[in-house]
Amino acid sequence: MKELVSVLIPILDPQINPTEEKLLHHCLETLEKYPLIFVTFEGADLSIVREHNEDIDVIYFPKKYFESRDTLSQLFLLEDFYEHFNWSEFLLIHELNSWIIRDELHYWCKQGYDYLRADPFFGGSRNVGENPFARLGGLKEEEKRLIGQGYTDNGLYLCRIEQMTKTLKNKRKEAHQYRHGNLPKADAVFWDLEANRFWPNLRKPTAIVRQYFAQNAHNLDQSKNLPFAITGISRANIQSLSYFKTLPEAE
Template sequence: MKELVTVIVPILEPQINPTEEKLLHHALQILSDYQFIFVAGEGADLSVVREHAENIDVVHFPKRYFESRQHFGQLLLMADFYEHFNWCDFLLIHELNSWVVKDELHYWCKQGYDYIKAGPVLADPDKTPGILKRITGLSEEEKRVYGAGYADNGLYLCRIERMTATLKGKKSVAHQYRHNADIPNADSVFWHLEANRFLSHLRKPTDIVRSHFAQFGVQYDNAATSPFALTGISRDNIHEIPYFKNLPETE
């Protein structure tokens, strides 16, 4: 029988900073019931990671995919990446810019979705592409604007079988996105705009449901009902996010 879900934590070059260490330490604590696998470039120095979890499972991929977030996004547009973990049903990709508020991982795996991720934060929300625009396709400039809205948005839950099937079914389009260096966070743009264009490949939640899964930390207002996770967290903004100001010192 397959495992339900595995948590994947990518470690990009160079070494992780103190804020990322804080996010990593918290993830290992709150999701301690699940298996963690770290993905890193060949020959990566993981000594800081081992300070938080001595016996870690690591899967290495070519070093070029860990030189930056843009390079890592290329790996997330390859079927081989997801197939590498096909002994489980779901992957929670947990980049070190996200914070799990409460352990609802099992719950979200059972909701029937194939791909769940917080939507982008656009400088002009009125420019969010509508249904017709998504069908006809975005211009290169529109894709760049849309991709920029996914900066530091590195947490998503996905069903491996459907991700690989989508990439194989849209091999040519995925290849174009993978090699387009002008689109920031091209993987997120592909999964949000291209995966279900013309034909539905992935079951994705509505915007309201998605907001219960994850929200950007800078937008979260400490409401009575908290999401599963916060994302968009960096060393530049963590001290300005109200949620973190209210945490006990032990966090």
């Protein structure tokens, strides 16, 4: 019988900084009842990670995918990557720029969606590529680049493995182009623009539902019910985020 969901934590640089270490510790505590797997390159020294949990599960992929976040995008656009975890129905990709507010992971897996992610953040400007007819016709390279920039530090998504692999098989030409292009966060742009272009390969939630799943830290509305998770957290902004100022000292 398949696991419902497994949590994957990619590690690009094993020398994680104090903010990433705080996010890691919280993830290990909050999602401890699910299989947690670290994804990194062969030979990576995970001693800092093991200080938080000695018995971690690690799966290794070629080092070329861990040179930067953009090279990691190439890995996230390979069928083999998702098929590697076919013992599970869902994957929660949890990069160390995200924070789970409360464990609603089982709930979100049961909502009937194939791909959930926080909306890109454009710094208050009008959303890029919001015109559905322009999306259908295909956006210009610069528009795609701006969308990729909107996904900077947006490192948390929940996906149904079977549908991700089917989509990549149906869109092999497009996925190849995104893997070998030079777009920032090419994986996020692909799943945003290409997955359902011409045909609905993935069941995605509405914008309102996405806000209940996850929100970017720069755009978090604490006057309403908080989402399942916050993303877009970094060493540069964590001290200024109002959410973390309200946490008990123990957090």
